[in-house]
Amino acid sequence: MHELAITQAMIELVKEHAEKAGAKKVGRINLVVGELSGFVGECVQFYFDQMSEGTIMKDAELTFKRVPTMGRCRDCSKEFEIKEMNWTCPSCKGNSIQLVGGNELFVESIEVEDYGNKGA
Numbered sequence: 293m294h295e296l297a298i299t300q301a302m303i304e305l306v307k308e309h310a311e312k313a314g315a316k317k318v319g320r321i322n323l324v325v326g327e328l329s330g331f332v333g334e335c336v337q338f339y340f341d342q343m344s345e346g347t348i349m350k351d352a353e354l355t356f357k358r359v360p361t362m363g364r365c366r367d368c369s370k371e372f373e374i375k376e377m378n379w380t381c382p383s384c385k386g387n388s389i390q391l392v393g394g395n396e397l398f399v400e401s402i403e404v405e406d407y408g409n410k411g412a
């Protein structure tokens with residue numbers, strides 16, 4: 293399933309970054325999600341809860357920043373938000389629209405709670 297693969301990739305990525313930073317615990321993972329990516333946050337949360345078991349990101353909070361669908365008019369270069377799949381330029385009413393945003397799906401940042409510098 294789509295979200296399962298995404299969650300797996302996300303966990304690998306976060307693990308790599310956290311280890312590089314010497315973190316002992318990841319508190320929060322901030323994701324950027326385009327409207328068009330077809331990404332279901334609840335599904336990812338569900339998989340994450342299971343797959344993060346036993347890792348440094350167990351109990352980490354997932355946040356999803358939604359990015360709207362954006363288009364750019366090829367005729368007048370206006371950029372605008374595409375609502376309800378209305379692919380018409382609001383400025384010149386042109387129909388030649390290029391997609392410039394909405395497919396995003398990536399980890400924006402992670403927040404770690406413990407760098408493990410204490411004691412030994």
Ligand SMILES: [Zn+2]
Nearest residue numbers: 365368381384
């Ligand atoms: Zn236009």
